[in-house]
Structures are given as C-alpha cells and as structure tokens.
Amino acid sequence: MRCPPVSYTYFQMVDLTSDRYNLVRGDFPFHSDAGSVLDMTLQGDVNAILAALESKHRRCTYNAMASFLGISLPQLFSALGERRPHASWIVNQNTHKPTKYTKAQEHPHLYDNAQVISSEQELHTFLGQVAGATKSTPLTAYPEAACYGVDGCKGGWLFAKILDGELSFGTVPSIGVLVEKAAEGSRIFIDIPIGLRSKSADARLCDREARQILKPRRNSSVFNAPIRELLSTEDYASANALSKRLINKGISKQSFNIMDKIREVDDLLQGSAKARALLREVHPEVCFWSLAGGIAMEHSKKSEEGFNERLEHIQEYLPNARRAVLGAIDHYPRSNVAKDDILDAVVAAITASYPDRWATLPAAPELDEAGLPMEMVYLN
Template identity: 40%
Template sequence: MYLGVDGCPDGWIAVAYSEDEFEGAEFHRTLRALWGANRDAERILVDVPIGLRTESSEPRACDTAARERLSPHRHNSVFPTPIRAAAHEKSYEAAKATQEARTDGSLNRQSWGIAPKIAEADDLLRDSSAARDRLRECHPEVCFWAFAGRPMRYSKTADPRRAYWERVNVLRSREPAVYDHIWAATEQSYDGEFSTDDLIDAFAVALTARGDESGLRTLPEAPERDETGLPMEIVYRPAE
C-alpha cells in the first residue's frame, strides 16, 4: 500500500493506492493514529517538513531547491521551516520568541500555522524507528511540477476553479482514472472536515508514493540530516 497524506485543520487526509488500484481515502485526527492504522504500508509520503534545524535560521536546502523549481509564481507555497524548539511551542508569541532567541531570524504567521503539524510529525518520527523507515516528506506543488515538467500556472486562492482543473488534468497524466477516484473519495464518510484542495493535494502525494523506489528523486539530490538523523528532503517522482 502507498499513502499520500495532507494536513488539514481537523487532522490528516490520506489517499491510498496499491500498485494497480485506488484503495480509498481515510481521515485521522492525528498522524500517530494514521501511522497506527497503516504500519504495513510500503511507503507513506506526508506534506509536512521533516528534519529540523536547532539553532539556525538558514533555510533547509530542500526548501530552497523547491522554491527555485516553483518560481516565479508557486514558490510562496513553500513556507520557511521553524527550528525544532519553536515548532514545539504552544503559542505564536512563544514560538517567535524562541526562534529569535536561538537564531538570527524570526517566525512569520504562515510558518506558525503549520508548526503544530511539524511538531506532531517530529514527535512520531523521533519515537518510532519503524515510522522513520516508512514516512518521508513530500510537497504537493513539487509533485505537480514533477508530473507536468513545470510549475502550476493557476493559484488555488486567486483562481480556484482553473487551479482545480489544471491540477486534476496533471494527475490524469499519471493516473487516467483519477477523476473517478476523486469522485469516489468525495462520496466516502469521514470523521472530520477537509477541503477539496486538501484532497487533491493528497492524491498528488499518493501518486508520487505509488511505484518503485528507483523512480523517486529528492530535493536536494544528496539531502543533509538534522541532529536526530532525520533527512531534510522533499521527495518527488519525475514524469515517465
């Protein structure tokens, strides 16, 4: 089983494929619960930063590389990654103070918005060696870039209708039946809410996860690791 996972306000939405079939979508309140339900998965790619700096505001090389690939219009979808201690704080004010005390930079609201998800993933991966072997970082806009050979033209906020169809058409180049799969996923019942954008992003990550390991690439090609050994990488799958 191959899973693509995207964070949403209520939790995490995951899309699952086998080698040949769409297996469905599932919602979990926590990443730990998602992992507990999918320990036998071959690969789980998650749209969340994994691998964190401790005392430097220097951008992770994977984030810099992703922004370069997504420029000039989609690079803003890659938010600056907070240091580990800031990501684990309980309020924006505390996280910002920690970031400023330990680095020569600060922390914006966008980065704080994803900090609880970052901390959740960090806790799981530091606790579980098995999860470290299965979960890797991905980014939906990097997936779309890799499948299409270019960044997406349309913004999901400024032009949501065109953005939706642009991205679905790119997914169809990877999986011709994906529209039926998206429809089937929207017909399921879930114990939480998520947006259409969250679901489409989860499909992009799942279709990146599906397939042979040899087809995967990373930004950068030779990722660095943080002090706990977690890789600072963004996984993608180039178009075949």
C-alpha cells in the same frame, strides 16, 4: 513493490473521531450514482451515533448532530426515520426533548442523564470517548503494503491510498494511527516538514531549492520550516519571540499554523522505527511540477482553473481518479477537508508509487541533529 495506475476506483470513508476505523463510517464502492452510496453511509453514521448515545444514556441536539454529519436538519430528520425509542436521543436544543414524540415513543432511560450534547465538538469528543472505551473493537491493520499520500486537515490527517490499482481516501486523527495500521513495506509520503534545523537561521536546502524550481508562479507556496526549539512554544507570540532571540529572525504565520502537526510528526519519528521506515516528506507543488515535466502549475490551487489543471496531471497517472476525487469532495465537508487537500494527498500517493523514479531536493539530503533527512521527494 509498485502501486500501479488505477483501473477501478472506490471511495473509503473512515471515522475521524478515534483511532478505530469503521466506528461511524464503513467502506462502500463508489459508483457514478454517488447519492445512493452517500445515503447508505449517512444511515450507517446515524445508526452508529444513536447506538453510542443509547449506550451512555446521553441526549444530543438536532443541530449538533446535523453539524457533525455535515447535513441539513431536513436530511437529518429523514435519516432518523419514524419516531421510536432508539431515535429519541436526538432532541430540541431548547426543550431537550425529542420533537413531537409521545411518552411511549421516548426511550425509558431518556432522562436518566441530565447532560445534553449541544455542539459538534462535544459530539466529536463524546464519540471519541465511547470508541476509546470499546475494548472489544480491535484496531484493524491493513494487511497489504500500500502507497499513501497524506495532507493535514481539520481534526487530523487526510490520506489517499493506492493499492492494487484502486484509489481510496480516509481520515485519521493522528499520523501515528496510520503508521500503526499500515503494513510493513508501505510508503507514506506526507506534506509536512521532516528534519528541522536547530538554532540556525539558514533555511533548509530543500526549502530553498523548492522555491527556486517553482519560480516565478508557485515559489510562494514554500515557506521555511521552523527550528526545532520552537516546537515547545504554545502561541505565535512566544514562538516569534523565541525565534528572534535564537536566530535573530521571526517565524511566519504559515509555519506556526502547522506547528502542532510538525511537532506530532517529529515526536513520532523520534520514537518509532516503523515511522522512520515509512514516512518521507513531499511538497505537493513540487510533485505537480515533476508530473508536468518540470513546469510549475500556472494557476493557484485554490482556483477552479488550478484544480482542473492539477487533476489533469493526476489523471495522466490515474485515469479514473476523477470519479474518486469528486466523490471525496462530495463526502467531506469543506470545513474539514479543502478540495485542494484531496488533490495534494493524491499527488503524494502517486509520488510514493514509483520508487525507481524517486529523486530528492537536494540531491544529497542533509540530516538534522535527530538524524532525520531534510529532503523533499519527487519523480524524475
């Protein structure tokens, strides 16, 4: 199965708060008139949140809801529409009452529950709990095999998906959700270390070879994966101390900062045959190096020049990708998804799309003690 270059792109918006898609977000075609599409999606989000609050007789402050949706207060007031009982669950943070509502406009059960959601995180948790309790909403599987590129983001994982010439984006709270939903025969290429050394100070060969080919400009983007024993630690000081005791070498802050995600993927791979069949490791800078004919990117991915440089190489494979990428940038708040995360996910999905061109660093990957390959896949 090959996922061909994009002929038409669309933007898929997926719920971040639970393992059920479309609780808050739905799928909409992405047109050049992005505003109208996002307005439609925002209205759906607002209505879904209001329904969840009403189902539990729970109030939420204006600031918490606006922050959760990544919009301004005026935008929220506009989306809430006219004063009516269904919209009265959103309240002032000081008075805990809806602003300028009459008694008749308030929901009759508005004050049944004394608890008021007052932060973005509280709302995130609440919606996840409501979703988990909604047994009538099944986990919908993707029926067709697709190519996915995955990168970590705040609150979960961002994925780019290529299926039948279409590019879409979404987020999931755990990689296990994506593995469960993905059809057999799919490919999920992920920017996270897979396969770890145990009690060894030697860097993985794939990390060493990646740094070598990315010299001199992008080699610093590759840092050593932690040893497996460190996955049980809870803070940087403990991880660093244990690393020094076991291998006489500390752990970098970069490695520790993604330790939770490394642990999540490692646990999944050791307990799921399907995950082992679908997941493979990539490094985005190695993928871009391969798309550019063996030349490392000149500019940092955080710079505007670096963003455009990488997008140009993506468009050589996905000519219409710019529209979907810019749509994703407009949709996802920077506090949740960075611009370069979006490009990293797309280049991983592209790499997953050409199995006849796959190569690995190193050419003959080692296996770790759990039988997982220590490799990075790229296109030759």
